[in-house]
Amino acid sequence: QVQLVQSGAEVKKPGASVKVSCKASGYTFISYYIHWVRQAPGQGLEWMGIINPSGGSTTYAQKLQDRVTMTRDTSTRTVYMELSSLKSEDTAVYFCARGGYYHDTSDYAYWGQGTLVTVSS
């Protein structure tokens, strides 16, 4: 069965960086895009970006493109999302979600369990 398993909760100070992992199993890793979506406490869903596990190409949300980097390791079937220069507003649960064969989809049937990132001095 398809599974996306994320790394554990993180507590970071303002200005630091955080790297969250998302390990995929149960399907052909390079065939499906992976999206990252975050949710601040009590707020809605915010798309952060997308990575093509096949070639590693990425597209980031304009709001975050100066601070976010998404990478992948095909040998371990793992995708990473690194966010730098953290601010208190980055406190949120970060989700990875499996997209489709093509990049322009918004129907994500499989999600990671979420990783809480807390930014606090």
Added chain:
Amino acid sequence: QSVLTQPPSASGTPGQRVTISCSGSSSNIGSYTVNWYQQLPGTAPKLLIYSNNQRPSGVPDRFSGSKSGTSASLAISGLQSEDEADYYCAAWDDSLNGPVFGGGTKLTVL
């Protein structure tokens, strides 16, 4: 401010039918299919409706979706207490080159 507009709240009594609207523009709903998610507290979103009106396996037929022009709606019939959750609409957006979500609707079963 979300790109897709949803009412912040909705409510109904058990057995009732409720609808949740989602309004967008030509660059998102007007050009792409709409998907709906259900999110229970502390859990990841669950895909409820895809391609405007399709239900993934396991989703009860009490849930239905529709789309017209730049708007979409989710209908829940035979409301049950377990339907109490947050609901989000989503669609790809050409202008932003990414998916956009509605702000979410909190459904309360009275």
